[in-house]
Amino acid sequence: MICPHCDQSLLQRERTGRTCSKCNRQFALDPKTNSLRLSDVRIRRVVAKLTDGGRTRITVNQLWYALTRKETKRGSGRAGAVGCLAAGLPVTLLLLVGGGSAGAGVVVFLGFLLGAVTILVYVSSLRRRHRAVEEHPLSHFRSTSMSLWTSVYGSLPSGVVDERHFRHPEPPARPRAVLLCGDASIAVFLAANGIPGRFGIALVTRADQVAPGSVPVIVLHDADVKGSQLAQDIRAALPGRRVVDAGLPPRAVMNAPGAVPERGPQPSSGTLDRLRASGTLTDAELEWLAKGWTSPLGAVPPAKLLAAVIRVVERVTGAKDADVTKAEAVGFLTWPGEAAT
Structure with missing residues (x-):
């Protein structure tokens, strides 16, 4: 990740305790430990875009929706699922059709195994879309990401309003x-x-x-x-x-x-x-x-x-x-x- 203070690229061992080993300053979010893979740099970039460079104020709720929208699309797995079906099913059919030759039992077993894996991957990837937001609720985003941000920087990101207060x-x-x-x-x-x-x-x-x-x-x-x-x-x-x-x-x-x-x-x-x-x-x-x-x-x-x-x-x-x-x-x-x- 990039340090939000000195702009240096940091390996995981160089940012233990959410502190940059190069400038010794603390940051709020580490993408390796944050459930939404957020970093301070990404938060600032997203906020700048949502607020039109600071000309508009937004709420924590709107920021959360913007961040989870991308996570939801990443978690949908639709393209991967379709690809898995497109590649896996034909191979499965070929293995099953060729099962009459020597080693038919092994071939048929491999065919069924590949088919089962293909279907499981497909179903799992479709379900991930609906789990994405459930795994990152607004309450958790407030109590972790925004709480850490406030503890480091003293307030929410510039342009973000806490609607509760x-x-x-x-x-x-x-x-x-x-x-x-x-x-x-x-x-x-x-x-x-x-x-x-x-x-x-x-x-x-x-x-x-x-x-x-x-x-x-x-x-x-x-x-x-x-x-x-x-x-x-x-x-x-x-x-x-x-x-x-x-x-x-x-x-x-x-x-x-x-x-x-x-x-x-x-x-x-x-x-x-x-x-x-x-x-x-x-x-x-x-x-x-x-x-x-x-x-x-x-x-x-x-x-x-x-x-x-x-x-x-x-x-x-x-x-x-x-x-x-x-x-x-x-x-x-x-x-x-x-x-x-």
Whole structure:
């Protein structure tokens, strides 16, 4: 690994006790002992990319998603599994077909053995994708990687906000709109980047916090069944009030390169029937949701998410922002492709 202080390449024996033997300074993370194979240099590089060189603030949750996304893709083993099947099965068949010659028993045994190994590798590699995030939960990332980082450097990486200790600013007395975001971490992300103050809007995390009035309500949610129902529920609870569903829609992530959806319990048929009756989802989206797939707002690359929120808030409120030109160039809330980490 590279020492984050003196930029020297260190062998494992040259960095015992998380201390560089060349400059005698301590670092936070050793990829050999860290479950996500993280180093201080990599953390700084990823944070710099996610914060757009320090122009945007992100949460610990967003940093964790960015890091585990790459680990999940590495752990999927899809390419290796396909290769194993492509190479192993033909060889197995050849061995079995040739079993009529001398030493048939040995050949058949080897054929069955190779076939069994091929299938085991294939099944194991597919399961690794779903284990990747489970083996590196957010709570563990906070208590180990981020805790070690803070102990060495005195604070989180520059530009990273701990959403658990963030204090939201007071909402404006007469907001132009209400932004409802059920993900508390993303609400902190938006507040830390000044969205409420820049546009004069109230930011809330629960439906019962939407104050009575006539201003529009913008709903920001995960790509899942609950999120897809949220805008409908708000419209039903606030008849006559403008409610804007800002996403995340399932179509933004269900087939997008770089997205890593999560799979949960399958929704009931009654829930799916209500979603189908709303007419807001395509058959493909309903089928995706029916299988239990979800994708959280926290996994959307921060710059893309911020730009999308700026655009929809500007459109709803009519308030102009200094960054609106940049936001318009990026586009609405769709997946941007592979997010490099």
